Every structure is written in C-alpha cells, then in structure tokens.
Amino acid sequence: MMHRLAAWLGAMSCILSPVAAFAQEKSASRPGFAMAPGACILLFRPDISVGAQSTGGIAEPNADWTQEAREHLDAALGRAQQGMGHPIVTAAAPVGEAAAALAAYRALFSVVADSVIEYQFFPGNRLPTKKRAGQFDWTMGPGVAALGQGSGCGYGLFLLTEDQFGSTGRKMLQIVALMARVPVTSGVHKGYAGLVDLRTGELIWLNADRQMGGDVRTADGAAKRVAQLLEGFPGAVPVPAGSGQ
C-alpha cells in the first residue's frame, strides 16, 4: 500500500530492473477451461503507450509513435483474430456511470495482473497457495458481467502495452552498469493481456511480460507483439511468432 515507496520502487525499477535474474513465468490459464466454440470476445480499448527512455529512465512520450503503434496493433489484432478461432468485438466507449464502472474494473484488472506477476509468476515472492502445480485461480468478481451487458459476448479481453525505447545515453548507462555488475534494462517493453469470463469474473488466462519483443512502431513488430501477447491464448490456433528479440 505504500504509494511513496511504490513510486520510489517504480523509479528504481526503471533505473535498476533485474534482468532475467530468475526465470519468470509469463503466462498461465485456468486449468481445464475450454471456451465455447465460436463465442465472441469483447475487447476493451487497449491501453497503448509508446515513447523513449532517457538515461535516467524517464519516459518521454511520443504521440506519433503511439498513433503508429495503435494502427499497427489494431491491424495485427484484426489479423490475429483468425488464428484465435473467436470473433472479437470492440467495446464501445461508455459514458456516465458505465464509464466509471469500466474505469474501476480497468484499475482492478491492472492490480490483479500485477498481483499475478508478483505473487505467482515471480518465483522470488510466490505465495505458497499460488504455487501448486497447474493452479491458476484469480478473479475480478462476478460484477464484471455488467461490462459485457448487451454485447452478447461471454468473454472480455483486456490489453495493455507500454513501450519506452532506450536512448543512446540509457544504453551507455546499461553498459557501464553491466561492468559494475548492476543490472539495468534499456527500455521498457511491457504487455499484459488478460481474458476474463464475463459471467463469473474469473481470470481465464493471463499473459503478462515486462520484457516483450517487437517494435510496435512497425507493422512487423506490432504483429510480433500481438503474437507474443496472444501466445498461449486458450483454444487458439497457433499464431506464427516472430523470431526472438
């Protein structure tokens, strides 16, 4: 709950992110779950942000890059849909009370996804009740059904990507820090994709990675990112993944 500390850690993790110090899991799905064939998926407006990262780790937003990324990612999602075996319906932007409800659930999704990463995917801090083999038990609560009302879709997909490309200065710092044996990442390339059962609120599948590949500013890179985001998507026809970072 310590916001200050969290902010400090946010800053520190930009400066000193542990790079692959632990082999971390990136994706999991609810065991034994099978999606109804042909069921449609409601896609909430993806949260997309692209910018540069200065030596100090400050994000420098870039509107042109973000706009390019949005177009490329939208197109890539459209193509990926064929491989997912389910139609995707983009949720209309709500107004009034519905907007507040969506905002509340987006905030909750972010907190749930962070908790999954922190307490299940990250071995260093894993909770004993979350490390039993094959287990994936996370929820946003049945109230999430309100978000899907009228859409006819049984599932909701939350997507979030955030990219900051390392500047030359940042890369220099990375090299110096490497010699000092302090891990520093250059750039942030994080992506969360989560599929929620709109009837129960259960998280069916989450793919959350703070080190993603693919330059989302290009069509190829966006396709690669979408492929990575949707990797392991339940019931999916395999999507051709790009060739490493």
Next chain:
Amino acid sequence: MIRAGIAALLAGLALAGAPVRAGAASGAGALPPYAGLYQPSTVDERGLWMKADEYERQLRDSAFVIRDAALNAYVRGVFCRTVGPDRCAAVRLYVMRVPQFNATMMPNGALQIWSGLLLRVRSEAELAGILGHEFAHFERRHGLGRLRHGRVMTDIASWAGVLGGVSGLVVQTQAIGSIFTHSRADESEADLLGARYGAAAGYDARALPAIWMRLMDEADATALGRRQRSHRYDRVSFFASHPTSAQRAADLRAAAAALPPGGESGDQRLVGAIAPWRSAFLEDQLKLNDFEGTDVLLRQIAEAGWSEDLLFARAELYRGRGHPRDLVAAADLYRQAIGLNAGHPESWRGLGLALLRGGQVDEGRQALRHYLAARPDAADASMLAALLT
C-alpha cells in the same frame, strides 16, 4: 505506479529551455497578446500533450477531484475574470482534494488547484495572482522546456543511483520548494505575469508577496517541529526548481510597485466561497501530523479573528498531540469555541474526550452527553456511549 510516475512528471514538468521573449518580463503592465487556441507542433510537444491528455482522462474520473458545483464555479469565475474569457476557455480547471499548497498546469491546459492552497489564500486578489501565474506557464509553453531539462536532471540522479542512493522523492516532498514545479526562470516570469493579469483584472497586486511570507513562516515552523534547519534564507539548492520564497516575495513586491496602484482584494468573497469547505480542509491539514506548521497556519488564518471552526481545529491539534499540558490547552480552546457557539457539537465531543484522557472523568462524560444529545446518529455514537459508563 508507472502512471503515478508519469502523473508526477507531468504535474511537475518545467524548466529553462522555453524561449523567453526579450522584454516579456520587463515593461510593467504589458500583457502578451493572446495567440488563440494553441495546438502542439513538434514531436516532443505532441508527445507531451498526448500523455497529458491521457492523464487528464484519468484525472477527470479521479476520486480526488472535488465536484462541488458552487466551489468550482467560484474558482473558475475568478480565473476567467483574471485572464479574460478567451484565455479562460482554453483551460479545464480541477479542484483537487490534496492538503498541500500547490497548483499545477499541464501542458495541454488542464489546471489543478489543490485544496491546501484554497485553505491558505486570504483574498481573491491572491488567488487571482496564483491562477494568473499558472496560466502564464501555459501561455509561455513552460512545460516543454521542462521536459528537456527534466531529462538532464534525472540523468544526474540515475548515474548517482548506480553508485548508490539518490531518491527522486526528495524532489517531490520538499515543503514549499515544490510549490510550482517549473524552473526558477520560468517561475519568476510566471510570477510577474500572474501579478499583471491580476492587476489588469482590477485586483490589488500588492497582496501577493504576503503569500510567500506566510508560507515561509509555516515552513519554518514545520522544519523546527521536525528538528530540521530552516530553509528560509537558503541559497537555491541543487534540487530546488523554484526561486526561494524570500526571492519571490521581493520580486513580487518590486513588480507590484511598478503596477498602477489600486485594485480590490475581494477577501470577503473568497472567505464566503471557501466557508462550506473550510472545516473539511482544516481536518485534512490536522491529519498531516505537522503540529508546529499547522499551529502557525491556524494563527495566520485567525488574524481576521478566531472563529469557532478555527478554535475547534486548534483544540483538535492539541488534543491530537496529547501531552498532559496539551489536553489542558485543548479543553480551554474547546470551551472558547463553545463560548462563541454553544451549538457546536464537535467541540463538545472534543472537550469530553480531552477531559476524559486528562483524567477528569465526570466533566468529560457530561460534555460527551451534550454531543450525543445533539448528534445521536454520529458514526461513533455507540463508541462514545460506551465511554459514559
């Protein structure tokens, strides 16, 4: 937490870079011609606006925004009068429930005024000067320069970080150093422009230096209470993005002297507009655990006279610290508040609790009975009733 970081960055963007038009800061009374609706042009600037737009989208739904229509209409009214209807239309104004003294301008024209500032301004003329100051940042594109500068600043922090420990938080938590986080040069320019907007709108610019004098007194008391040295007469420190308050007060005094004399202060209107919120803002301040700073602030506000809400707030402050002598002082202050208004139930509650904690059980219970009779449905009524036996 990334979001919080960006928010802090946007709220705090500032510094030099921005081309300061020669003579803009001199030549008393001259306001820059209004350029009309501005749109961002360069890559940096559009990126900044995009982020600001996104942040504002969150801000709009934020639980921290005070949505009270009357208070918003009042602040907006003062702002529009100060900068004129055209400029006013370019800005969205958000009154935020944050108990510190601050106002921030985002590069896209979203202006935040914190509740701690509304508690501390004394007159409409002061508020106008501050709102004009913030608008000057927008009009002079100060946010863009800050992004360029901010890069350099954090670079220094980051290199130091590899070697061990500089926390960026120091920058955020500095008392009055962080008041308007733009650069020193930008701040000075905005101070002067703000004074001029206010004067052009018929407000008395001579009111402005007093804000900084009061903030210095308060910050001194806070520092003293926390056993730190006063920053009052400091040279500008490494992190300080603002001129020292002493410098600002002196500059503003000089600027005001150069402006045509006269103008109104509008203090009664301000006090009237804040009145419905003052108790809530005082309560936020009391919960900051800053005894000395709060005591000075209360005495400053009470220069116009001790009203029951101020006496009550001071009593709560003393009862909160809770030394035996504080409890005696608190009981006295509650009694003074009751003397002004016997129907101030919260003072009966406080009096009862102060007496009980001080060991005066019978009198304490009697006071609590007064409170419970007036507020039988209070959220802690059953808890207080349990103290009666």
Next chain:
Amino acid sequence: MMGPMIGRVAAALLVLTGAAAAWAGNTLVAAGQRVAVAKSALTVAPASEWNRLGARPGRQTETWTLDGDPLNDLTFYGGIETGRPLFREVAKRTKPLPHFSSTMLLTDLPALFEQSYRIALDTPLVTIDASEPASFLGEKAVRFRYGFTRQGEEVKRQGEAVAAIVGGRLYMITFEAPSIHFFGRDIGRVRDLVASARLGA
C-alpha cells in the same frame, strides 16, 4: 499492509547483491492450527489457509494474504509500545508518522490509524466510516470500518479493524481489500479469524 513492497525491495536487493538465499520468503499458514503472529503473544486459529508474507510492515506486525496484499491484506499489530508508530516510517524527516501512546482512549485509535494511513499513503482520501464498542482479547475494544483510495491507482478499498490496549500496548487486526468483490468475499472468514484471537496459546 506494506509488506510486499519491502519484499520487492528485499528481492531487488537480493538480485543486486547476487546473494543466493538470504531472504525468508512467504510461508503457508495451515488451516485448523493455532499460530502466534507478529512476533508476539497474539495467537489466532485460522479455519482456512492463508499466506504469511515474509516482509513485515514493521517490527511487531505481520501481514497475511490470500491473493497478494493489493487484493486482500490482513495485518496483525502485536503489541505496539508507547512512542512507536504503527508501522515503519516511510519518510521520517519529511512526513513522520504519529506515535501510539498508552494513555490514548479507545476512540483515539481509529484517528491514529487514519492519520498514519493518510501520511504513509500520501492521500487525504482515507475515512473512518463507523466505529463501535467491541470485545477483543478479553478487553474493551473498538471496531471500525474504513475506506481509502491511493493516488495514481484509483482502486477503492474498504477495511475493517478491531483494536484494544492491553497492558499499555496496542493490539490490532486490520483487513482491507478492493470494494469490488474482494472485501465482501473475504470479510466473513476474517471476522471468524478475529473472533479466535487471544493472548497466549
């Protein structure tokens, strides 16, 4: 309540220093057994499983969770002494936390808690929604409900706490979770657990 952050620091430090296995991780609390918490005489008998976070908010505190403390945070305060804050200072120089005092009335405890949260979370959006007399550890106690929102996160959380002063020390159990779903789902089992609390085995 602030455990995992410390945990993250510890984990990050572990990575930074390259140390192999210095830090006590999170451990399972089994159902049906009475356990001592917060390095104190306070014991509880959970009816279902919990996770005990390795990182503690302060010297005499301990946090349990089901899904991670942002989603459900059960914190035990095991005998805070006079002159100590409820949990570790976040910024002692610039915004020190208030201290507990054994002379406090029960009605002062929700106020102490609220103020500590406002300062530590840096938010004025902390409210004590109701308080009532209760019995806890065989003593007169206060039970209160609270709510808060952190800056930059916008998730509304609800909480419930019970506190008593025993032998001049503060004993308290707090539970908080997002208002959406989590609080309502878990508060029942928390109340049962709180009812099982006592001093000593």
